[in-house]
Amino acid sequence: MTKNNRIIYGLILILGIAAPFLFPGFKLQISFMWLLVVLALTWDVQGGQMGYNSFGNILFFGIGMYVCAGVQIGMFFPLAEWTASGGEETFVHTPTQYFQGFFIGLILSGIVPGIVAALIGYGVLGLRGQYFAICTLGLGIAAGEIAGGIELIGAGQGMTSPPWPKNIGSLELRSQFFYYLCFALMAATFLFLKYAYQTRFGLVLNAIRDNEDKAEAMGIHTMRYKITGWIVSACFLGVAGGLMGNMVGYIEPVEIAFAGATFGVFMVLMAILGGKGTLWGPVIGAIAFHIFKEGFWTFFLGWQYVALGALIVIIVVFFPEGIMGWLRERYPDKFGETVDESDIKAQVELK
Amino acid sequence: MSNILQVERVSKYFGGVKANENISLTVEKGSIVGLIGPNGSGKTTLFNSIVGTHPIDRGSIQFDGKEVSELPVPAVAKLGLLRTFQQTRIYGKLNCIENMLISSKQEKENIFTMFSKIPEELTVKAENLLKFVGLYQKRKLRAGDLSFGQQKLLELAMALMNEPKMLLLDEPTAGINPTLINGIIDRLLTINKEYGITLLVIEHNMRVIMNLAQRIFCLAHGQLLAEGEPDQIKNDQRVIDAYLGAQ
Numbered sequence: 001m002t003k004n005n006r007i008i009y010g011l012i013l014i015l016g017i018a019a020p021f022l023f024p025g026f027k028l029q030i031s032f033m034w035l036l037v038v039l040a041l042t043w044d045v046q047g048g049q050m051g052y053n054s055f056g057n058i059l060f061f062g063i064g065m066y067v068c069a070g071v072q073i074g075m076f077f078p079l080a081e082w083t084a085s086g087g088e089e090t091f092v093h094t095p096t097q098y099f100q101g102f103f104i105g106l107i108l109s110g111i112v113p114g115i116v117a118a119l120i121g122y123g124v125l126g127l128r129g130q131y132f133a134i135c136t137l138g139l140g141i142a143a144g145e146i147a148g149g150i151e152l153i154g155a156g157q158g159m160t161s162p163p164w165p166k167n168i169g170s171l172e173l174r175s176q177f178f179y180y181l182c183f184a185l186m187a188a189t190f191l192f193l194k195y196a197y198q199t200r201f202g203l204v205l206n207a208i209r210d211n212e213d214k215a216e217a218m219g220i221h222t223m224r225y226k227i228t229g230w231i232v233s234a235c236f237l238g239v240a241g242g243l244m245g246n247m248v249g250y251i252e253p254v255e256i257a258f259a260g261a262t263f264g265v266f267m268v269l270m271a272i273l274g275g276k277g278t279l280w281g282p283v284i285g286a287i288a289f290h291i292f293k294e295g296f297w298t299f300f301l302g303w304q305y306v307a308l309g310a311l312i313v314i315i316v317v318f319f320p321e322g323i324m325g326w327l328r329e330r331y332p333d334k335f336g337e338t339v340d341e342s343d344i345k346a347q348v349e350l351k
Numbered sequence: 352m353s354n355i356l357q358v359e360r361v362s363k364y365f366g367g368v369k370a371n372e373n374i375s376l377t378v379e380k381g382s383i384v385g386l387i388g389p390n391g392s393g394k395t396t397l398f399n400s401i402v403g404t405h406p407i408d409r410g411s412i413q414f415d416g417k418e419v420s421e422l423p424v425p426a427v428a429k430l431g432l433l434r435t436f437q438q439t440r441i442y443g444k445l446n447c448i449e450n451m452l453i454s455s456k457q458e459k460e461n462i463f464t465m466f467s468k469i470p471e472e473l474t475v476k477a478e479n480l481l482k483f484v485g486l487y488q489k490r491k492l493r494a495g496d497l498s499f500g501q502q503k504l505l506e507l508a509m510a511l512m513n514e515p516k517m518l519l520l521d522e523p524t525a526g527i528n529p530t531l532i533n534g535i536i537d538r539l540l541t542i543n544k545e546y547g548i549t550l551l552v553i554e555h556n557m558r559v560i561m562n563l564a565q566r567i568f569c570l571a572h573g574q575l576l577a578e579g580e581p582d583q584i585k586n587d588q589r590v591i592d593a594y595l596g597a598q
Contacts, residue, residue: 200457201465203445207453210442217402217440218454218513219428228465277444337446340488
């Protein structure tokens with residue numbers, strides 16, 4: 001790691017830790033922003049690095065959300081009665097129960113979507129191009145409809161996640177607690193992917209994007225890498241879903257858990273805005289997108305979707321490769337694309 | 352000498368089109384063999400059949416004593432039988448070094464080898480091979496930004512990175528300027544001699560194939576028309592009529 005990098009990472013870390021005190025009014029907003037970064041980063045594993053445009057990654061987000069809340073409640077109370085009664089009216093978690101449930105729920109909200117990804121991966125990832133895109137789109141929509149039919153998790157009415165225990169501190173503490181969890185999840189996702197992209201795994205994902213037939217012809221079992229990549233995305237997305245469910249406090253199948261029309265589209269947009277297929281692109285894209293979006297909702301209320309649509313058009317027309325991609329086109333040498341002039345002999349030698 | 356590749360009575364039909372019919376050919380270990388024939392005579396189809404891109408309808412293909420006609424593409428490649436493509440296939444958005452690193456042979460592909468860092472000596476090996484094909488200077492450029500001829504050279508280097516036992520080359524000199532063609536012939540001969548890699552080469556450039564190959568097979572209309580040494584082929588009346596053109 002170079003000195004410059006260390007300074008940048010150090011600054012982000014300090015800023016991330018200090019943010020709740022610097023901007024106390026925006027704590028919840030910044031928490032959401034970190035989760036959006038996770039969404040963009042995990043989508044980019046498929047959409048950017050591997051070249052498989054997935055519109056169904058929201059599936060894992062929703063599963064994680066339901067699994068986390070379900071475990072939190074189911075560990076201590078009958079889940080069916082909780083959802084039927086509207087939740088916290090009837091049953092109350094003690095602080096110990098709350099945190100135990102939350103801890104195990106979060107872990108499982110990573111594991112279960114990972115298993116789902118592994119199970120459906122072999123079939124779905126065998127499709128390519130637009131067939132894959134359509135199939136995953138269907139997965140996301142189907143999941144919302146199916147969840148809307150299961151009584152145990154509240155069907156179309158949704159369910160509440162356990163509320164913050166009453167006697168351990170203010171709501172201020174609650175939002176700080178969730179803020180740091182979101183920040184930690186974002187950091188973990190980023191660092192894991194940063195490492196993974198330097199390994200053979202990252203190289204092969206790129207190879208699949210550029211020419212999958214060639215990769216197979218060179219003896220690479222691409223399916224294993226594709227499934228592994230999907231499991232990685234699913235795990236981190238699931239945990240993000242688990243956190244989101246608890247922060248919002250209320251889980252509804254189509255609008256919040258399997259929200260293909262909002263989060264499902266946002267994760268694609270954010271990655272494209274920042275520059276898909278790069279490590280930093282999704283991070284920059286998510287932060288920029290969140291700021292734009294909140295700005296539109298504040299200053300253009302009533303026209304917010306028009307403004308958002310205009311932004312999408314601008315991104316697609318002027319920055320098809322995203323911010324990072326645009327920088328790379330303009331300054332290729334800054335990204336290491338240089339001709340080694342010192343070794344001109346090697347080229348001349350070939351006669 | 353033993354045969355490294357043995358193709359026996361292989362047939363491949365696409366609907367009513369008989370792309371390959373009853374083709375038998377053998378390639379000796381360590382030799383350079385040419386495959387010629389007019390356009391649409393089934394040369395590339397035969398390559399695809401050998402490496403397992405599509406299932407064959409009849410016949411058997413043995414590589415290094417193993418039946419490979421039922422194996423999927425990556426499994427055949429892992430045995431050491433690699434091919435290059437007529438239209439170059441490289442990883443366009445990655446730089447040359449990365450293209451080479453991906454191509455290195457990976458015996459096992461499990462969660463640990465996937466997520467382990469790429470060893471330093473592989474990069475050195477990649478750089479040496481890039482020097483061998485004359486691309487060292489441009490090693491940090493995106494492969495997609497290279498010219499067509501350079502991409503062909505890169506593809507050759509990528510194949511060598513994999514340390515195959517045998518290479519199937521689909522028109523290695525198509526679209527390359529005459530000066531560079533000599534360079535490629537030299538390199539193919541070096542590969543064959545020093546690395547001991549058996550070559551089966553599809554080629555339309557007669558000068559190249561006559562200089563390169565020790566034995567030539569000629570296809571026409573999906574069938575094996577003639578086989579023999581370059582001089583025999585050059586003077587074979589059937590080959591001249593079908594391919595070289597009657598004079």
